[in-house]
Amino acid sequence: MVIKELMNRFFTVVADPYSEAKRRKEQGQKVIGWLPTDVPEELIHAAGAFPVGILGSSNNIRLADTHLQVWVCSLMRSSLEMELCGDLDFLDGIIIPQTCDTTRALSGLWRKVCRTPYVEDFLLPKQVKRPSAREYLTGELARIKTSLEQVTGKKISDETLDTSIRLFNENRQLLRRMFEIHTHQPGLLTSREVYTVIKAAMYMDKAEHNGILRDLIRALEHKAAESAGTPDSKARLVISGGVWEPPEIMDLIEEAGGVVVGDDLLTGMRYLTPDVDEERNPLEALADRQLNKIPFGGFDNQNYERRRFLLDLVRNSEARGLIFLHLKFCEPENYDYNDMREALNSAGIPNLRLETEVANPSLGQIRTRLEAFIEMIGGNPIERTL
Amino acid sequence: MYVAGMDIGSIFSKAIILKDGQVVASLIKRTGGEIKAISHRLMEEALAPQGLQIDDLKSVVATGYGRISVPFADKQVTEISCFGRGVANSFPEVRTVIDIGGQDSKGIKIDERGKVQDFVMNDKCAAGTGRFLEVMANALEVSLEDMGPLALQSGSPEEIGITCTVFAESQVISLVGEGRRKVDIVAGIHQAIAERIHGMLRMLRIEERIAITGGGAKNIGLVKELEKRLGTELIVPEEPQLIGAHGAALLALEMALGRKGS
Numbered sequence A: 001m002v003i004k005e006l007m008n009r010f011f012t013v014v015a016d017p018y019s020e021a022k023r024r025k026e027q028g029q030k031v032i033g034w035l036p037t038d039v040p041e042e043l044i045h046a047a048g049a050f051p052v053g054i055l056g057s058s059n060n061i062r063l064a065d066t067h068l069q070v071w072v073c074s075l076m077r078s079s080l081e082m083e084l085c086g087d088l089d090f091l092d093g094i095i096i097p098q099t100c101d102t103t104r105a106l107s108g109l110w111r112k113v114c115r116t117p118y119v120e121d122f123l124l125p126k127q128v129k130r131p132s133a134r135e136y137l138t139g140e141l142a143r144i145k146t147s148l149e150q151v152t153g154k155k156i157s158d159e160t161l162d163t164s165i166r167l168f169n170e171n172r173q174l175l176r177r178m179f180e181i182h183t184h185q186p187g188l189l190t191s192r193e194v195y196t197v198i199k200a201a202m203y204m205d206k207a208e209h210n211g212i213l214r215d216l217i218r219a220l221e222h223k224a225a226e227s228a229g230t231p232d233s234k235a236r237l238v239i240s241g242g243v244w245e246p247p248e249i250m251d252l253i254e255e256a257g258g259v260v261v262g263d264d265l266l267t268g269m270r271y272l273t274p275d276v277d278e279e280r281n282p283l284e285a286l287a288d289r290q291l292n293k294i295p296f297g298g299f300d301n302q303n304y305e306r307r308r309f310l311l312d313l314v315r316n317s318e319a320r321g322l323i324f325l326h327l328k329f330c331e332p333e334n335y336d337y338n339d340m341r342e343a344l345n346s347a348g349i350p351n352l353r354l355e356t357e358v359a360n361p362s363l364g365q366i367r368t369r370l371e372a373f374i375e376m377i378g379g380n381p382i383e384r385t386l
Numbered sequence B: 001m002y003v004a005g006m007d008i009g010s011i012f013s014k015a016i017i018l019k020d021g022q023v024v025a026s027l028i029k030r031t032g033g034e035i036k037a038i039s040h041r042l043m044e045e046a047l048a049p050q051g052l053q054i055d056d057l058k059s060v061v062a063t064g065y066g067r068i069s070v071p072f073a074d075k076q077v078t079e080i081s082c083f084g085r086g087v088a089n090s091f092p093e094v095r096t097v098i099d100i101g102g103q104d105s106k107g108i109k110i111d112e113r114g115k116v117q118d119f120v121m122n123d124k125c126a127a128g129t130g131r132f133l134e135v136m137a138n139a140l141e142v143s144l145e146d147m148g149p150l151a152l153q154s155g156s157p158e159e160i161g162i163t164c165t166v167f168a169e170s171q172v173i174s175l176v177g178e179g180r181r182k183v184d185i186v187a188g189i190h191q192a193i194a195e196r197i198h199g200m201l202r203m204l205r206i207e208e209r210i211a212i213t214g215g216g217a218k219n220i221g222l223v224k225e226l227e228k229r230l231g232t233e234l235i236v237p238e239e240p241q242l243i244g245a246h247g248a249a250l251l252a253l254e255m256a257l258g259r260k261g262s
């Protein structure tokens, strides 16, 4: 019961993601949004502003189609739609990470057609293996720091930045702890619940999120001890891709008899790993966090090749298979796919690719694919009652 | 002991009754209207000649896109698993199944017991499916059954692009307008579909032998075009549309005998 109540809080947040941001705004705090992913929220926080994720919505895309072709990923089309509809009027600014061609083009477009007063780019290095990458990135973070200071009128001292870093590290650690409990006993929370807690962190005040999350972890640990040893028949799965959208995809996976125990999603593991080194110069430490992030289609890891990473991820999660969850027209993922599939096939890891869109879900065929995949790898679908 | 399999497809619904493992009745009907009602009617009709009722069935497995709406099914299994099982029963030598249904087409790799090893399915678009052929047959005012044989008569098929059903349809209409020969257009359509399906199959490591099932298997023009591309003869079951229902019935039998489903 306690778990249900705590979960309700997170579900309320993702159903109405910007109520906290709007409240802050009314109180006179600046609100700075970010597009997925990798924008260093700690800097926004240390500048006294409220960082909030802009992750698209399930509403139909109409206005954005004037500016973006339909072959642009729905994550960015939908995020632009939100602004054009007036849903993001509370933003004082937005930081757009240049992850792929789409985000690069969107940044210029946002300046041109949107009302957001302040638009900043986060220019990620592409050649992350070069020694110059760290130096470049530290400089880029310093540039954003100054830019944020100008917009908020507040100097970011090393001390305040350290405090923010500790707060965000704590959030990541708590999220990872919750995830760890889930992977040991996948029956305690549903996959959708687990990932909803993660997504809620992108909209909430971190201190508040940490508080509720701590209670949730306590409740989960308690229940885990009670129900230890209960066999779980669900097929353990890893998900690879951008975002877990539409959210119903998590329900479909569970209904088909699967459970998600690992991922490399922007709205998953990529958000909660790794921590920022608290002992170092904060900007350098933030740069290092970025360079050591798990790999994905648009950003390599300096010393962890993605193919190897995925194989390890499946093995360490004791998963029976991997599902590529790709947003239609996400080119970094599309280019990566064949390589990744080859690597998994060679290692004998069953895999399935699903293409989804943020808005307008059409889930009938996806259900069939998922069920067939789980029938193939062995799993018990949940009995459906008519 | 009687068991049954039902395959509720987007265009056709099929039922098969097994008595002690042998097929004693089968039925194919157009899917239309409410699936719950259709599945009832279809099953009752299939059982009537045996003097049986739904309650006499020890177990029922439903498959196809309407599988979740069959009220008397004991279990739902995807058509992918059912086609694998159905094909392996008659053709244990088959390692790859091409299924061309009304709304989607699939490539399925199976082992000798029909257990699925890997599969691919076409996109949401109708291109490369039975629906595409239907749309084209309508546009050309040719009956669906005549499409395949017509395609074989052409010596110089037209080039038809197949990224999208709607584009292909308007292309076909302009070809008709230009006075091109119908047989050449029909042949072009078959080439385009075969190309699309072959492209999808390349995602799998295709192994022989290869069987083709679903409504598309009844189209000789399509079978020939696919054989050309695959460089091998396809196995075409006698009743290709019933393979899914048969697979479902075999899984129902296993359930009734208390063995675990595949």
Ligand code: SF4
Binding pocket: A073, A074, A075, A076, A099, A100, A101, A102, A103, A242, A298, A327, A329, A330, A331, A332, A333
């Ligand atoms: S990486 Fe993919 S999902 Fe993200 S913005 Fe670029 S195209 Fe869209």
